[in-house]
Amino acid sequence: MGGLREVAAPFLVPGPAGVAIRARLRVSGSDAAVLAEAGVFLGSLAADAEDDFTALVDLLLQGLGASGVAGLAPPCTAGARP
Known part of the structure; x- marks a missing residue:
């Protein structure tokens, strides 16, 4: 038991082989109104x-002040000392 296992040859995983189905829901007028209201509500939560x-x-950023915000910027490499 304590031996090393052999490394398998590299391989490529095949891409997805499923079928995409695109369907349109047929909803009543009242269901469409409820779905529209839900969309507006969820959109407002995101906003x-x-x-x-x-x-x-x-x-x-206001609490950090100008020097603190400057410290957040990535360092400039031009003219940097070693």
Whole structure:
């Protein structure tokens, strides 16, 4: 038992072989209205989350000040000392 196992030859995994099915749902007028309202609601949640994230980043950057924000930038390699 304590021996090393043999390394298998490299191989390529084949791409997906499934079939894509594109179907259109046939919904009633009231179902379509509910789905539209759900889409509007979910879209507003996403927009609110993005606004909250942007506000948080702005708040953090304000707290850091100019020198702190400059420290977040990647270092410039031109003229860098070894």
